[in-house]
Amino acid sequence: MRAVRQSGTEPEIAVRSALESMGVAFTTNVKGMPGSPDIWIDDGGAPIFVHGCFWHRHAGCTKATTPKTNREYWVKKFEQNKARDARKVQELRDLGHAAVTIWQCETSDRQRLIEILSSRLKIG
Numbered sequence: 001m002r003a004v005r006q007s008g009t010e011p012e013i014a015v016r017s018a019l020e021s022m023g024v025a026f027t028t029n030v031k032g033m034p035g036s037p038d039i040w041i042d043d044g045g046a047p048i049f050v051h052g053c054f055w056h057r058h059a060g061c062t063k064a065t066t067p068k069t070n071r072e073y074w075v076k077k078f079e080q081n082k083a084r085d086a087r088k089v090q091e092l093r094d095l096g097h098a099a100v101t102i103w104q105c106e107t108s109d110r111q112r113l114i115e116i117l118s119s120r121l122k123i124g
């Protein structure tokens with residue numbers, strides 16, 4: 001057993017815990033890959049990004065609000081974040097790895113999270 005109680009955001013910890021219960025082997029703190037994915041599924045090499053809905057702009061999500069003050073600054077910042085995310089996904093794809101994104105708001109319900117992981121990772 002590897003030590004799994006490492007640092008990480010709450011959503012990341014929820015995803016790791018769900019993967020463990022599914023019996024999926026994975027690595028965290030992946031270095032040397034575009035974007036340093038939060039989690040790397042060992043079998044098949046699928047990178048997983050666990051994204052905060054606010055910072056990474058989850059489309060249609062109630063958490064993806066835009067602050068009213070300094071609006072211009074925020075809009076620019078969010079555009080940069082989205083562009084960076086898209087670039088990372090493309091770089092990984094170029095290396096033959098299809099990245100999976102899990103959103104913060106998808107991690108609160110464990111059973112639902114397991115279903116989401118199964119379908120996006122095409123497990124089971």
Ligand SMILES: [Zn+2]
Pocket residue numbers: 053058061062063103104105106
């Ligand atoms: Zn969301």
